[in-house]
Amino acid sequence: MKRREFLQGTTALAGGALLAGGAPAPARAQGEPKQGGTLIWGHSETTQNLDMHQTGTASTSRLLENVHDSIVTIDENFQVIPNLAERFEMAEDGLTYTFELRRGVKFHDGSEMTAADVKYSFERCKDPETGAVNFEVFNDVEAIETPDDHTVVIRMSRVNAPFLSRLAENGAGVVMPEGSGDIQGTLPTGTGPFRFVRREFGNEVELEAFPDHWRGRPHLDRIVSREVTEPTVRLSGLQTGEFHLINDIPLDRVDALKSDASVNVLTWFPLSWAFLNFNHDRETFQDARVREALDLMIDKEVLVQGAIWGQGVTTASPSFPASPSHNDDITPRAQDFERAKALLAEAGYGPGELSFVFKVTTNYPWHVEATQILVEWFRQGGVEVSIQQLSWSDWLSQCWVDRDYDVTMMNFFTLWEPDFLYYSLWNSEGAFNYRNISDPEIDEMTSAARRVVDPEERARIYRDIQKRVQDEAHDVVLWFRNGTVGAQPSVGGLDGLVHPNGSNLRFRNVWLES
Amino acid sequence: MRYLGKRLALLAFTLFLISLITFAVTNVLPGDVATMIMGTQSNPEALAGLRARLGLNDPLWLQYGRWIGGMLTGDWGVSLRFKEPIAPLIAQKITASGLIVAMSLTLALALAIPLGVWSAVNRDRWQDATGSGLALAGISLPDFFWGIVLILIFARGLGWLPSSGYASPAEDFGAALRHATLPAVALGASLMAHLTRMTRSTMLEVMGQDFIRVCRAKGLSEGTVILRHALRNSIAPVLTVAGLQLGYLFGSIIVIETLFNFTGMGWLTYQALLNRDMPLLQACVFVIAAVVMLTNLVVDLLYAALDPRMELA
Numbered sequence: 001m002k003r004r005e006f007l008q009g010t011t012a013l014a015g016g017a018l019l020a021g022g023a024p025a026p027a028r029a030q031g032e033p034k035q036g037g038t039l040i041w042g043h044s045e046t047t048q049n050l051d052m053h054q055t056g057t058a059s060t061s062r063l064l065e066n067v068h069d070s071i072v073t074i075d076e077n078f079q080v081i082p083n084l085a086e087r088f089e090m091a092e093d094g095l096t097y098t099f100e101l102r103r104g105v106k107f108h109d110g111s112e113m114t115a116a117d118v119k120y121s122f123e124r125c126k127d128p129e130t131g132a133v134n135f136e137v138f139n140d141v142e143a144i145e146t147p148d149d150h151t152v153v154i155r156m157s158r159v160n161a162p163f164l165s166r167l168a169e170n171g172a173g174v175v176m177p178e179g180s181g182d183i184q185g186t187l188p189t190g191t192g193p194f195r196f197v198r199r200e201f202g203n204e205v206e207l208e209a210f211p212d213h214w215r216g217r218p219h220l221d222r223i224v225s226r227e228v229t230e231p232t233v234r235l236s237g238l239q240t241g242e243f244h245l246i247n248d249i250p251l252d253r254v255d256a257l258k259s260d261a262s263v264n265v266l267t268w269f270p271l272s273w274a275f276l277n278f279n280h281d282r283e284t285f286q287d288a289r290v291r292e293a294l295d296l297m298i299d300k301e302v303l304v305q306g307a308i309w310g311q312g313v314t315t316a317s318p319s320f321p322a323s324p325s326h327n328d329d330i331t332p333r334a335q336d337f338e339r340a341k342a343l344l345a346e347a348g349y350g351p352g353e354l355s356f357v358f359k360v361t362t363n364y365p366w367h368v369e370a371t372q373i374l375v376e377w378f379r380q381g382g383v384e385v386s387i388q389q390l391s392w393s394d395w396l397s398q399c400w401v402d403r404d405y406d407v408t409m410m411n412f413f414t415l416w417e418p419d420f421l422y423y424s425l426w427n428s429e430g431a432f433n434y435r436n437i438s439d440p441e442i443d444e445m446t447s448a449a450r451r452v453v454d455p456e457e458r459a460r461i462y463r464d465i466q467k468r469v470q471d472e473a474h475d476v477v478l479w480f481r482n483g484t485v486g487a488q489p490s491v492g493g494l495d496g497l498v499h500p501n502g503s504n505l506r507f508r509n510v511w512l513e514s
Numbered sequence: 515m516r517y518l519g520k521r522l523a524l525l526a527f528t529l530f531l532i533s534l535i536t537f538a539v540t541n542v543l544p545g546d547v548a549t550m551i552m553g554t555q556s557n558p559e560a561l562a563g564l565r566a567r568l569g570l571n572d573p574l575w576l577q578y579g580r581w582i583g584g585m586l587t588g589d590w591g592v593s594l595r596f597k598e599p600i601a602p603l604i605a606q607k608i609t610a611s612g613l614i615v616a617m618s619l620t621l622a623l624a625l626a627i628p629l630g631v632w633s634a635v636n637r638d639r640w641q642d643a644t645g646s647g648l649a650l651a652g653i654s655l656p657d658f659f660w661g662i663v664l665i666l667i668f669a670r671g672l673g674w675l676p677s678s679g680y681a682s683p684a685e686d687f688g689a690a691l692r693h694a695t696l697p698a699v700a701l702g703a704s705l706m707a708h709l710t711r712m713t714r715s716t717m718l719e720v721m722g723q724d725f726i727r728v729c730r731a732k733g734l735s736e737g738t739v740i741l742r743h744a745l746r747n748s749i750a751p752v753l754t755v756a757g758l759q760l761g762y763l764f765g766s767i768i769v770i771e772t773l774f775n776f777t778g779m780g781w782l783t784y785q786a787l788l789n790r791d792m793p794l795l796q797a798c799v800f801v802i803a804a805v806v807m808l809t810n811l812v813v814d815l816l817y818a819a820l821d822p823r824m825e826l827a
Contacts, residue, residue, distance in 0.1 A: 046785070048551075048595055048596055048597075049551065049595065049596060049597040050597060051597065054551070054597075057553060128563045129567065131551075131560075131563065131564045131567050133552060133555045133556075133560070134555075135560065136557075136560075185592075185597035186597060186598070186599075199598075200606070200682070201596060201598050201603055201606075201777075202607075202680075202777035202781065202782065202785070203680055203682075203777050226679075228678070228679060228775070229775060230678050230775055233676075233677060233678040233679065233775070391788065392550075392788070393544075393545040393549065393550055393788060393789065393790055394544065394545060396545065396549045396550065396553065396554075397544055397545035397546070397549050398544075400549070400554060400556070401549055401556070401558075401561065410554065412554065431556075431557030431559075431560075432554065432557070
């Protein structure tokens with residue numbers, strides 16, 4: 001569909017069936033789990049560095065999630081719950097965490113997990129020499145003590161409220177055997193339900209069941225992850241029976257596939273969220289009126305239909321919809337060209353007087369589609385925009401690292417931990433503040449939330465932050481996108497596949513009927 | 515022998531130049547592997563640390579020295595992005611590419627020679643027009659275009675062959691052949707066209723020579739004249755060109771393998787480039803260059819062996 005045709009014709013489409021939030025809806029034949037079999041997974045990405053600490057890509061973590069376990073994890077309500085630690089507690093002052101480890105947990109190399117392994121793993125992640133992506137999680141950690149084989153005590157130099165939640169992510173909370181750092185890149189070793197067998201780079205990765213897993217042997221004997229980056233090839237592989245399961249169904253095919261009785265489609269909400277970015281170092285975009293004017297030119301509902309084929313919903317808050325810190329009172333600005341033009345005029349830009357370059361990465365084809373639609377609206381609003389398409393590496397170095405752009409857009413996996421989300425992205429010192437946002441009010445709130453231990457109070461602060469971001473139009477949050485998995489009817493247990501974090505796939509819950 | 519020594523010395527020198535150029539060019543590319551590794555999880559502090567750890571801040575001469583020293587002593591290092599040891603990775607991928615290169619060369623020869631002979635024998639008739647037309651189309655259109663056409667017809671349309679992917683011949687030979695067929699045909703299309711034209715023109719030249727008239731005067735059948743006498747005398751230059759084109763085929767695999775997502779040497783080179791994985795990229799370019807030069811050398815030597823009139827100097 002061409003853009004113009006699209007802009008005229010989508011009002012009818014808008015407001016179609018939207019998914020409710022929460023866990024994936026069960027609609028599949030579910031019998032008793034069966035043992036055995038090899039599941040062939042058509043995986044959407046080429047796996048990168050296999051070292052859980054060093055890999056920064058969600059796609060590689062999606063695989064490694066099955067090889068590793070973290071010390072704690074989260075449930076459907078984002079509450080931190082025991083995992084490799086059987087019990088944990090935080091001291092009243094928030095400065096000491098004590099973990100009581102599960103006994104008899106085996107690593108893939110046969111050794112038994114002890115407190116020394118936990119200490120080793122956390123210190124390895126913290127050590128700058130390791131190059132761990134999540135090393136900053138341990139910034140406030142002063143000492144890690146191991147009073148006995150099954151107790152770990154972590155002392156903090158100051159209160160760090162998000163600490164425990166961050167340990168629920170495999171990236172930081174994973175436990176590896178002591179001294180295994182050097183082999184993790186080629187032979188990832190953990191306590192997870194599946195053991196790494198081999199990787200033929202660019203082609204496939206093989207995992208096998210770990211019979212000594214502390215939860216018991218998983219249902220599947222083996223998982224072969226075939227790396228098929230071309231979405232249509234992945235889909236036809238599912239339809240011809242070459243794959244039992246694929247992730248990321250091409251967005252334009254999801255609806256058609258849902259009515260295909262020979263495959264099961266699992267969609268969940270949300271996988272990721274996207275936003276439009278202004279470079280706050282550019283004088284033009286320091287003016288909140290300009291940012292709001294551009295926001296007002298966007299019909300978010302139409303954008304969701306046009307760019308991601310309706311596979312998502314509009315939102316003004318990037319917080320996980322089910323999380324207590326999600327602000328339910330803010331909504332996206334409705335499209336209003338009159339008001340937008342008036343704001344621009346007020347800011348000193350008559351029709352045709354504002355012009356900028358929109359840089360977008362081809363790494364996400366739907367971003368390019370979205371950009372084309374957005375630019376059409378901006379032009380209708382009397383703004384001159386040219387589009388520059390960038391490869392992933394060019395986008396990263398120009399927009400993310402050098403911050404050399406006017407306007408761009410990006411998406412993130414649902415960073416459900418609010419400190420990680422709001423401090424990193426909106427604090428002026430935040431690690432991901434590639435928009436050069438500097439708002440003293442947000443700085444104060446994001447810093448304060450880190451030192452507040454009471455969950456209710458923290459959640460309230462984060463709700464205020466969302467409102468502030470929206471009021472100031474620092475960025476324009478566009479949508480939550482659904483995650484999708486397609487599977488043969490023979491794949492059982494799909495409902496347990498997706499981790500509550502919306503990104504990871506837990507194959508231990510899945511079995512093959514035949 | 516002296517000739518061989520001279521050629522090998524020249525080859526070593528050229529490879530050295532190539533290593534310098536590869537290193538220089540890959541280092542002026544914008545962006546770096548540290549940025550790619552950390553993606554949207556990086557912050558300035560972490561990036562600086564990673565760059566230092568990967569040795570990206572060292573002076574260029576030191577980085578070059580480290581690389582070339584490693585290449586010479588057999589320590590090709592580890593890919594920065596994928597953490598795979600480079601030498602076994604390249605060995606595995608070059609085998610995959612070798613399969614499609616060999617298939618495309620075989621296909622090109624198997625089709626080009628009969629087609630060229632047929633055109634030459636039926637000079638200026640419809641057969642010739644058809645053969646020459648096909649050849650012209652093969653030469654004029656780039657190989658990735660043939661790739662797209664083949665995908666549309668044989669994968670999307672007829673569904674006979676997979677449009678993408680790789681299978682290991684050691685595991686499933688049939689699947690490996692099926693996956694390699696379309697890339698091999700796309701890769702070989704223009705070579706086939708070249709060889710057809712070449713066969714046709716050398717055939718015409720030979721057919722016009724006196725000894726052919728003698729053969730016919732002897733009363734030999736036309737088939738014998740064409741196959742036993744004319745073709746035998748025309749084929750040597752065709753084979754030489756085919757051999758020399760081997761290098762060209764290896765140079766074209768980047769586009770074709772990327773198009774078919776055939777995970778061989780060309781695909782690997784492109785991944786290394788996309789990820790700014792310098793040690794891997796340099797090794798890939800270096801190996802491809804070495805393969806091209808070595809095949810050319812071998813073809814030259816073979817040519818001398820086949821045709822005694824050829825003098826090596």
